[in-house]
Every structure is written in C-alpha cells, then in structure tokens.
Amino acid sequence: MITDPDVDSLTAEADGRFLLGGAECSALIRTHRLGRLVWTETAGPQVRPVGYRSRLDGTEIMIGGGNLNTRLRAGQLVALQIDDLDLETAVGWSVTAYGRITRGATIGVLAVAVDRHSGTYWTGDGHGD
Structure with a gap:
C-alpha cells in the first residue's frame, strides 16, 4: 500500500505531477527503509541500494555503510532516493534527499x-512517462 501525501497542499505541475515540499519529503522518507544512495567518483556516478533510517525531524539519515566506508568520506555530497508505486492505480511518488556525509562508517553506518x-x-x- 502506497503512502499518500496531502495532495490538497501540493503545487500541481502541467503534466499532472505534484511537487512535494520538504516536510512531505521528510515524512515519506520515514515510511521506508530501502533506497538508492548516489554519489560520484572519478569513474562517474555510482548508485547502490542501501538500507537506511531517518531521524524524526528529517535532518539526518543513517545508512548501512557496509564496505562504503572505503569509498565515501566525511563532507562528500550524496543523494538518497526513495520511491513507491502502486502498479494497479499508477499512483506513486519519488523523493530525493541531498546532503553531506557527517561521519564515516566506523561502526558500519554512514x-x-x-x-x-x-x-x-x-x-x-x-x-509523465
């Protein structure tokens, strides 16, 4: 079952999509535990599925680091993308959180x-597809 934001409070786009504000994005991020971590390296963009959890205020996301501690460093810009889609109704959402790593995966968590x-x-x- 998809988690729906309050559509009445959203800005509609011409193609039928709605823009989500920061509060809606943060709330939707808290409803899931699996996303895609995105960062860049010399070889180009990197994407990896990761488990995560978010603080209630949405200001910090803890990501299961695994072996990412050898590839990512404090201060590095990353993005975490999460989405959901109901295949029967074609209702869905996609959220991206952008931020910087504040501490490395010394205990397996970024x-x-x-x-x-x-x-x-x-x-x-x-x-829009």
Missing part, C-alpha cells in the same frame, strides 16, 4: 546531514 529534499507525486496517468 550519517548524512540532509541539506534539502525534492520530490514529486503523481496520480493515475500523470506520471
């Missing part, structure tokens, strides 16, 4: 201080 969020929500066929 901490990311969230600077900002962006997100979209769509209903029916308005998802």
Whole structure:
C-alpha cells in the first residue's frame, strides 16, 4: 500500500505531477527503509541500494555503510532516493534527499546531514512517462 501525501497542499505541475515540499519529503522518507544512495567518483556516478533510517525531524539519515566506508568520506555530497508505486492505480511518488556525509562508517553506518529534499507525486496517468 502506497503512502499518500496531502495532495490538497501540493503545487500541481502541467503534466499532472505534484511537487512535494520538504516536510512531505521528510515524512515519506520515514515510511521506508530501502533506497538508492548516489554519489560520484572519478569513474562517474555510482548508485547502490542501501538500507537506511531517518531521524524524526528529517535532518539526518543513517545508512548501512557496509564496505562504503572505503569509498565515501566525511563532507562528500550524496543523494538518497526513495520511491513507491502502486502498479494497479499508477499512483506513486519519488523523493530525493541531498546532503553531506557527517561521519564515516566506523561502526558500519554512514550519517548524512540532509541539506534539502525534492520530490514529486503523481496520480493515475500523470506520471509523465
């Protein structure tokens, strides 16, 4: 079951999508535990599925680091993307949290201080594909 934001409080786009504000993005992030961590290296963009948890105020996300501690460093810019889609109704959302790593994976967990969020929500066929 998809978690729906309060559509009445959102800004509608011409293609039927709605822009999500920071509070909505933070709330949706807290409803899931699996996302994609994105960062860049010399070889280009890197994407890895990761387990995570978010502080209630949405200002910090803890990510299961595994062997990422050898690839990521404090201060590095990263993004965490989470989405959900109901295949029967074509209702869904996608949220990205952007921030910098505040501490390394010394205990197998990366901490990311969230600077900002962006997100979209769509209903029916308005998802722009």
